[in-house]
Amino acid sequence: MERIAVEALARREGGVGYAGRIFEQTQRIIHDTGGQAGALIRVLQQAQGMIGYLPPPVLKTISRDLKIPLSEVYGIVSFYHFFTMVPKGKHVIQVCMGTSCYVKGGQKLLDTLKKAVGLEPEGMTPDGKFSLETVRCLGACALSPVMTVGGDIHRKVEPAGVMEILSRYK
Numbered sequence: 001m002e003r004i005a006v007e008a009l010a011r012r013e014g015g016v017g018y019a020g021r022i023f024e025q026t027q028r029i030i031h032d033t034g035g036q037a038g039a040l041i042r043v044l045q046q047a048q049g050m051i052g053y054l055p056p057p058v059l060k061t062i063s064r065d066l067k068i069p070l071s072e073v074y075g076i077v078s079f080y081h082f083f084t085m086v087p088k089g090k091h092v093i094q095v096c097m098g099t100s101c102y103v104k105g106g107q108k109l110l111d112t113l114k115k116a117v118g119l120e121p122e123g124m125t126p127d128g129k130f131s132l133e134t135v136r137c138l139g140a141c142a143l144s145p146v147m148t149v150g151g152d153i154h155r156k157v158e159p160a161g162v163m164e165i166l167s168r169y170k
């Protein structure tokens with residue numbers, strides 16, 4: 001693994017020991033799959049399960065050790081929606097910006113999250129508690145605007161009620 005890059009990541013993310021753990025565990029995942037190119041998705045899934053997301057140094061290591069072009073690794077990560085290259089918070093907030101929710105106040109929910117807890121789409125609170133995503137239609141248009149927190153769906157959300165909803169998540 002590109003240890004220096006991972007150590008830089010570690011300083012940002014988790015301090016001493018974090019780089020070593022990522023380095024060893026990613027190597028173990030690759031070793032367990034026999035380093036076969038066909039194991040790419042499994043390696044990516046396990047690496048994301050371990051780290052929480054797929055930062056560039058991890059993708060470079062996987063590319064090198066599985067002998068798969070980095071562009072191909074990035075292609076797979078961007079194709080499958082369950083892979084992410086950005087860290088996620090303990091509780092992921094999704095605000096629906098589909099047509100119905102947008103018309104009924106989805107943008108106001110985003111504005112409230114930005115104002116109240118400093119969250120921007122694809123961002124995360126400094127304590128790592130919440131991260132924010134926007135999505136297109138959660139299938140509950142009749143009850144828009146809709147947001148989810150940690151997979152729980154909240155319907156007809158008023159901007160004034162956003163903080164009360166977040167307070168339920170520890």
Ligand code: FES
Binds near residue numbers: 099100137138141
């Ligand atoms: S548009 Fe938001 S649930 Fe359908």
